[in-house]
Amino acid sequence: MSAPKNPPPKRADFxxxxxxxxxxxxxxxxxxxxxxxxxxxxxxxxxxxxxxRGVLKIADSPIVGLVVxxxxxxxxxxxxxxxxxxxxxxxxxxxxxxxYEIGIFRNEDQLASAVGHFVHVYVDRRSQRxxxxxxxxxxxxxxxxxxxxx
Amino acid sequence: MSAPKNPPPKRADFxxxxxxxxxxxxxxxxxxxxxxxxxxxxxxxxxxxxxxRGVLKIADSPIVGLVVxxxxxxxxxxxxxxxxxxxxxxxxxxxxxxxYEIGIFRNEDQLASAVGHFVHVYVDRRSQRxxxxxxxxxxxxxxxxxxxxx
Amino acid sequence: MSAPKNPPPKRADFxxxxxxxxxxxxxxxxxxxxxxxxxxxxxxxxxxxxxxRGVLKIADSPIVGLVVxxxxxxxxxxxxxxxxxxxxxxxxxxxxxxxYEIGIFRNEDQLASAVGHFVHVYVDRRSQRxxxxxxxxxxxxxxxxxxxxx
Amino acid sequence: MSAPKNPPPKRADFxxxxxxxxxxxxxxxxxxxxxxxxxxxxxxxxxxxxxxRGVLKIADSPIVGLVVxxxxxxxxxxxxxxxxxxxxxxxxxxxxxxxYEIGIFRNEDQLASAVGHFVHVYVDRRSQRxxxxxxxxxxxxxxxxxxxxx
Numbered sequence: 286m287s288a289p290k291n292p293p294p295k296r297a298d299f300x301x302x303x304x305x306x307x308x309x310x311x312x313x314x315x316x317x318x319x320x321x322x323x324x325x326x327x328x329x330x331x332x333x334x335x336x337x338r339g340v341l342k343i344a345d346s347p348i349v350g351l352v353v354x355x356x357x358x359x360x361x362x363x364x365x366x367x368x369x370x371x372x373x374x375x376x377x378x379x380x381x382x383x384x385y386e387i388g389i390f391r392n393e394d395q396l397a398s399a400v401g402h403f404v405h406v407y408v409d410r411r412s413q414r415x416x417x418x419x420x421x422x423x424x425x426x427x428x429x430x431x432x433x434x435x
Numbered sequence: 436m437s438a439p440k441n442p443p444p445k446r447a448d449f450x451x452x453x454x455x456x457x458x459x460x461x462x463x464x465x466x467x468x469x470x471x472x473x474x475x476x477x478x479x480x481x482x483x484x485x486x487x488r489g490v491l492k493i494a495d496s497p498i499v500g501l502v503v504x505x506x507x508x509x510x511x512x513x514x515x516x517x518x519x520x521x522x523x524x525x526x527x528x529x530x531x532x533x534x535y536e537i538g539i540f541r542n543e544d545q546l547a548s549a550v551g552h553f554v555h556v557y558v559d560r561r562s563q564r565x566x567x568x569x570x571x572x573x574x575x576x577x578x579x580x581x582x583x584x585x
Numbered sequence: 586m587s588a589p590k591n592p593p594p595k596r597a598d599f600x601x602x603x604x605x606x607x608x609x610x611x612x613x614x615x616x617x618x619x620x621x622x623x624x625x626x627x628x629x630x631x632x633x634x635x636x637x638r639g640v641l642k643i644a645d646s647p648i649v650g651l652v653v654x655x656x657x658x659x660x661x662x663x664x665x666x667x668x669x670x671x672x673x674x675x676x677x678x679x680x681x682x683x684x685y686e687i688g689i690f691r692n693e694d695q696l697a698s699a700v701g702h703f704v705h706v707y708v709d710r711r712s713q714r715x716x717x718x719x720x721x722x723x724x725x726x727x728x729x730x731x732x733x734x735x
Numbered sequence: 736m737s738a739p740k741n742p743p744p745k746r747a748d749f750x751x752x753x754x755x756x757x758x759x760x761x762x763x764x765x766x767x768x769x770x771x772x773x774x775x776x777x778x779x780x781x782x783x784x785x786x787x788r789g790v791l792k793i794a795d796s797p798i799v800g801l802v803v804x805x806x807x808x809x810x811x812x813x814x815x816x817x818x819x820x821x822x823x824x825x826x827x828x829x830x831x832x833x834x835y836e837i838g839i840f841r842n843e844d845q846l847a848s849a850v851g852h853f854v855h856v857y858v859d860r861r862s863q864r865x866x867x868x869x870x871x872x873x874x875x876x877x878x879x880x881x882x883x884x885x
Contacts, residue, residue, distance in 0.1 A: 305756045306756055306779070308776075309619075309775070310619045310778060310779075312613065312793070313610050313612065313614070314494075314612050314614060314616050316793065320474065320478065321471060324471040325760060328470065328758070328759040329760075332815075337816065343762070343815070352509060353508065355506070356506040356507075365782075365793070366783045366786050453606075454606065456605045456606055458605070458625050459629045459632045459633075459769075460625060460629075463759070463760050463764070464764060466643065471760060475608050476608075478609040478610060479609045483666045486665075486666050515629075515633075515636075516632075516637065614793055621774040624774055628769070651809075653808065653809050656804070657804070658803065
């Protein structure tokens with residue numbers, strides 16, 4: 286119930302990074318990036334990695350990841366015009382699901398400003414029924430794997 | 436790691452409701468409300484209750500709630516132009532923090548499409564240091580309290 | 586270049602209305618609904634009318650409207666938790682395009698807080714080439730027509 | 736009413752550039768960046784230039800720009816994960832207002848995907864009454880000035 290007690294993770298705890306420019310309206314009336322926006326950073330980084338590595342065709346892939354659970358813990362504020370660096374690794378890879386761990390780093394900070402997770406269940410795009418993770422995607426997820434917890 | 440196993444909560448599990456019209460661009464390319472948007476529903480419902488009950492002045496309140504943790508589990512999709520009903524209750528009320536439990540209901544559905552939580556730590560707006568929850572806010576939080584878990 | 590000189594339109598200047606609850610993060614650091622968000626109100630109202638009247642199937646319609654031009658003039662601020670009422674009419678209906686005029690009304694206000702327009706060109710969804718407006722859509726657009734300018 | 740006829744501007748038509756990473760949910764169900772999001776690019780680029788050049792303190796500036804009119808014409812689509820480059824110049828600089836012209840460029844494209852304008856009226860932050868543009872801001876606006884139209 287109180288603020289998170291573990292120290293925030295550091296950059297070396299993640300396997301891939303994506304940089305995202307904050308936008309004017311990421312800030313809310315309290316003058317920091319709104320809590321909701323962090324999840325847009327999660328979604329963007331994970332999907333950009335999958336697209337850039339050639340295993341997600343947004344328009345065409347017959348099997349896609351649906352988000353079934355997300356979580357974020359906020360340690361310290363970020364504000365426009367900061368540049369955000371999103372660290373990504375995978376922690377659990379099942380037959381049809383994967384759990385990503387994600388750290389949000391502000392500018393040159395070495396400790397995360399926020400940390401969260403993001404669970405994808407792979408489904409057939411038409412039927413929306415669970416499907417095994419396609420092999421090329423599994424390869425990317427395995428490359429991003431990191432067993433250790435921070 | 437797999438999809439959530441508990442049945443989704445029902446409307447009677449919450450103490451207050453706010454209705455929010457979905458918007459065209461709440462849907463993403465998969466044609467359902469994007470996972471990020473659910474947190475905008477959380478933020479909106481909680482803050483609207485506080486404003487409407489007279490205990491949050493967005494421009495002036497010297498002690499305000501900062502979000503330190505949020506989570507959402509997604510059971511079934513919602514899509515524009517659905518109307519969303521956000522159920523809210525409080526589960527833990529500490530000296531300077533509160534945990535809200537939130538259910539997202541689609542149109543006339545009686546079982547939640549998603550469920551989550553949202554933890555506010557009250558801080559002095561200038562110093563950003565934790566502060567006791569002001570008494571009028573505590574009264575509202577107590578009115579919203581529900582001990583039972585679903 | 587200066588602020589708009591014509592008086593804002595009133596509710597009777599529009600033919601259909603949609604109500605949209607503002608959200609916490611529609612406000613920006615200046616504590617009013619951000620200028621960008623007004624266009625989300627435009628998009629939502631126009632598409633909701635088309636969906637509700639049965640002439641737009643988001644997933645399936647073979648001919649859909651692409652936005653080629655939008656504009657907004659801002660007269661007076663709106664802020665969360667205001668309720669927004671979006672007035673809509675059509676002004677020009679061509680063979681493959683339509684211009685909507687839109688007024689944004691705050692709570693019970695009778696004069697618009699903002700006014701804008703929104704031009705759809707109808708295209709074949711696959712080829713993205715212009716296509717004649719389908720007859721059922723044209724019927725709805727004609728019902729919304731209003732020749733007079735305010 | 737038809738699609739814009741003038742050819743889109745090119746990069747040399749602008750005086751300053753800001754790069755913005757598109758996000759997953761910038762795309763809408765039609766699989767391109769939604770028309771609303773372009774205005775977030777406008778807002779972000781203009782304000783980032785002002786902050787980076789030291790003439791806008793988001794929390795403190797006593798005189799700030801309020802948006803009174805925006806417009807955008809859309810020539811060709813952009814889609815996540817494209818990188819957007821926002822070209823900015825000023826066209827009219829009055830005593831208390833300024834009109835920015837803005838071009839949105841996709842990845843390495845040399846012709847704009849969209850073009851728009853954005854009018855700021857400077858106001859006293861407390862009274863919200865128009866105020867002369869402060870001299871340091873005027874200097875930046877003059878540096879960005881470009882008389883020619885495309």
